[in-house]
Amino acid sequence: MKLATWNVNSLNARMPRVVQWIEEMEPDVLCLQETKLADDAFPHLEFRALGYDTVHHGQGQWNGVAILSRVGLDDPVAGFDDGGPPDRDARLVWATCGGLRVASMYVPNGRELTDDHYTYKLGWLDRLAVLLEGRTPGRSHALCGDFNIAPGDDDVWDLAAFVDSTHVSAPERAAFDRLVGLGFRDVLRTRHPDAGLYTYWDYRGGAFHKRQGMRIDHVLVDGAAADTVSFVFVDRNARKGDKPSDHTVLMVEVEPA
């Protein structure tokens, strides 16, 4: 199963490139983040015409997450299905695709270490971890999306540029490591421990061409499926050309187990 994740930074702005990418790469499952669409504006029919079932959890002009699947899409769940209050933003959606329980996630950015949004980010990650502690045993899960966390020092182009910044702080990295401690494998880092594999480059200042990126989009796989990962691929081409997202695609080959 080819499983991909892409923060598209507005599906309206990115739809031609998303369709072109799907036709070229033929993923079995594609997780999208930052669709910036209301649910009634999501192009379900256009994706259906390409062979994909879809689930979208949106709120309008900000956030929004989706899963596209051509290997089945069952038991969709929007947000934290934990009995607690609804999340303030549309940042999480689940579906079972070809036997794998898949999450498309858009973790809060955090903005600044002193910002209320940073507190929200850490709380969001804590709530996710608690939810995952109660996940169904014996089933494999894939957490796919924009985590807004660079888990290691090699995951930013220059650590000195991130002093006192979000994405690299100890509490954020502890939240990421907590997921690893729950049995989730960072499949890109596992297969490609080399530095410089980024998934996001700021639009500003020619960051992409200067290789000033960050590895903040991740696919984390648990259970028996984690041992079936046969390739992991950052598609830098999706960041090139006309009207790219500021994130590119991360794709993995994994067999549900």
Added chain:
DNA sequence: ATGGTGGCCCGGCCA
């Protein structure tokens, strides 16, 4: 050099 670019949609906010 707290700039720069591109999304939201038309005045700034957010990434």
